[in-house]
Amino acid sequence: MDRNQSLDQLKNYDGYWDMVVIGGGATGLGCALDAASRGYKTLLVEQHDFAKGTSSRSTKLIHGGVRYLQQGNVSLVLEALHERGLLMQNAPHLVQNQSFIVPNYDWWNGPFYGVGLKVYDLLAGRLGLGPSKWISKEETLARIPTLEPNRLRGGVIYHDGQFDDARLAINLAQSIVDAGGVPINYMQVVGLTHAGRMVDGLDLTDALSGESHHVRARVVINATGIFTDASCAWTSRPAVP
Numbered sequence: 001m002d003r004n005q006s007l008d009q010l011k012n013y014d015g016y017w018d019m020v021v022i023g024g025g026a027t028g029l030g031c032a033l034d035a036a037s038r039g040y041k042t043l044l045v046e047q048h049d050f051a052k053g054t055s056s057r058s059t060k061l062i063h064g065g066v067r068y069l070q071q072g073n074v075s076l077v078l079e080a081l082h083e084r085g086l087l088m089q090n091a092p093h094l095v096q097n098q099s100f101i102v103p104n105y106d107w108w109n110g111p112f113y114g115v116g117l118k119v120y121d122l123l124a125g126r127l128g129l130g131p132s133k134w135i136s137k138e139e140t141l142a143r144i145p146t147l148e149p150n151r152l153r154g155g156v157i158y159h160d161g162q163f164d165d166a167r168l169a170i171n172l173a174q175s176i177v178d179a180g181g182v183p184i185n186y187m188q189v190v191g192l193t194h195a196g197r198m199v200d201g202l203d204l205t206d207a208l209s210g211e212s213h214h215v216r217a218r219v220v221i222n223a224t225g226i227f228t229d230a231s232c233a234w235t236s237r238p239a240v241p
């Protein structure tokens with residue numbers, strides 16, 4: 001992945017990109033990889049480093065969502081556990097097995113969390129990261145010595161995934177290049193051009209050189225996450241003939 005090469009590709013192409021994605025976080029990078037791997041001519045622009053926004057500041061869990069199970073959203077948990085397993089299989093350098101302990105202070109905690117987390121294991125199927133199990137008060141305290149021992153009855157240990165979010169983003173950007181797409185960082189969207197009521201291009205500013213660029217796009221995806229409101233400040237002008 002070479003920014004100068006990406007920049008040349010951006011400057012030397014005057015036609016329409018099939019898809020331009022704004023934002024190089026997890027969402028934008030995922031969209032761009034999907035598009036590029038389907039053969040679409042794809043450009044992704046990120047105003048800072050890839051994953052500089054929310055996507056490098058997460059809790060770094062690649063989890064199936066125990067709390068969604070508690071909410072009864074089984075299909076979401078199934079999907080998330082499947083994705084967790086695939087990421088572990090496809091990118092073991094990014095994901096590791098992380099065990100958690102739920103301490104039990106009430107008589108019903110053991111059966112409640114024990115059964116719930118067994119269901120979580122079952123839903124993960126062969127992509128599971130290890131069986132959950134009930135552990136004694138002594139083992140719970142040995143593993144977490146700072147727990148309040150008074151009224152502690154035991155704990156339930158279960159497994160989820162921990163991942164390197166920023167490195168995943170860089171690997172996604174590299175995969176976009178491998179798939180024929182063009183991701184470029186330090187390239188800020190400052191305006192949109194319109195053909196009638198349709199967006200047909202973007203005005204860009206290179207944050208490193210200060211140079212301005214214009215690109216044409218058949219489809220624009222705004223994947224700017226929490227920065228989306230700022231897109232209201234982008235300039236708007238008619239399409240470049």
Ligand SMILES: Cc1cc2nc3c(=O)[nH]c(=O)nc-3n(C[C@H](O)[C@H](O)[C@H](O)COP(=O)(O)OP(=O)(O)OC[C@H]3O[C@@H](n4cnc5c(N)ncnc54)[C@H](O)[C@@H]3O)c2cc1C
Pocket residue numbers: 022023024025026027028029045046047048049050051052053054055056057058059060061062063187188189190223224225226227
């Ligand atoms: C505290 C916290 C903990 C979390 N923990 C987890 C977790 O453990 N596991 C998990 O899977 N998820 C977790 N999440 C959720 C996850 O981090 C987010 O869903 C994800 O990072 C959102 O990615 P995004 O690409 O939508 O947004 P972002 O990563 O914010 O990407 C948006 C990008 O758009 C760029 N941008 C904005 N304006 C422009 C412009 N004009 N031109 C060019 N680029 C622009 C920004 O610079 C930014 O890089 C957590 C979230 C939070 C807040």
